[in-house]
Amino acid sequence: MCKTLRVRWPLIPKTAPQPWITCSGCGGLRPFRCSGRIRLNANGRRLDAWLIYKCVNCDRTWNRPVFERRNVRDIDPAVMEALQSNDPDWIRAESFNIEALRRKSKRIDAFSEVEIGKAIVDEAPGWTRLAIELAAPWPVDLRLDRLLAAELKLPRARLTALYESGGIRTEPDGILRRRIRSGTVVLIDFFAGEERMALWRGLVVGDGA
Numbered sequence: 597m598c599k600t601l602r603v604r605w606p607l608i609p610k611t612a613p614q615p616w617i618t619c620s621g622c623g624g625l626r627p628f629r630c631s632g633r634i635r636l637n638a639n640g641r642r643l644d645a646w647l648i649y650k651c652v653n654c655d656r657t658w659n660r661p662v663f664e665r666r667n668v669r670d671i672d673p674a675v676m677e678a679l680q681s682n683d684p685d686w687i688r689a690e691s692f693n694i695e696a697l698r699r700k701s702k703r704i705d706a707f708s709e710v711e712i713g714k715a716i717v718d719e720a721p722g723w724t725r726l727a728i729e730l731a732a733p734w735p736v737d738l739r740l741d742r743l744l745a746a747e748l749k750l751p752r753a754r755l756t757a758l759y760e761s762g763g764i765r766t767e768p769d770g771i772l773r774r775r776i777r778s779g780t781v782v783l784i785d786f787f788a789g790e791e792r793m794a795l796w797r798g799l800v801v802g803d804g805a
């Protein structure tokens with residue numbers, strides 16, 4: 597049984613996905629960015645809620661339905677409060693609702709810039725294996741090799757060489773050059789006492805140490 601330092605990297609994209617919508621202002625398909633605002637419309641006991649998007653080119657708005665003609669009694673009170681107060685956390689989570697966007701747009705741009713909340717899950721004394729668990733609750737348009745090269749401060753050629761020699765492995769196997777998927781684990785084996793272990797420990801645990 598290998599002694600392991602296990603860390604978890606939740607990857608949070610900095611920019612919400614942008615659907616391509618036909619813009620009535622520019623007269624063509626354009627990416628629309630989330631404005632971070634909600635529009636509500638009450639009609640008797642029925643309520644509509646939309647998330648407002650803006651054309652990146654001309655600022656014309658497009659409203660993405662959160663729900664329409666919903667009976668007020670059927671709305672979760674916590675959701676109702678978030679909608680009425682324009683709760684930024686709730687709106688941010690909803691802006692990453694990729695399924696809802698897919699129902700309205702065939703093309704959706706995701707973004708590669710991420711914030712990584714690095715944290716230690718478990719650190720066995722005298723570890724010689726490093727396991728990095730990737731969690732991507734929202735789509736991230738970033739290849740695994742680019743993420744690792746940047747975070748481990750390795751030239752990509754060196755990373756590839758380590759991968760091909762078995763010093764770095766992935767679970768599932770063979771996805772180093774693929775787009776990041778949640779649940780992927782990166783395994784790195786060291787020789788006990790190797791100098792780069794301390795350096796890499798610092799890089800993988802971040803401020804979560």
Ligand SMILES: [Zn+2]
Nearest residue numbers: 619622651654
């Ligand atoms: Zn436009």
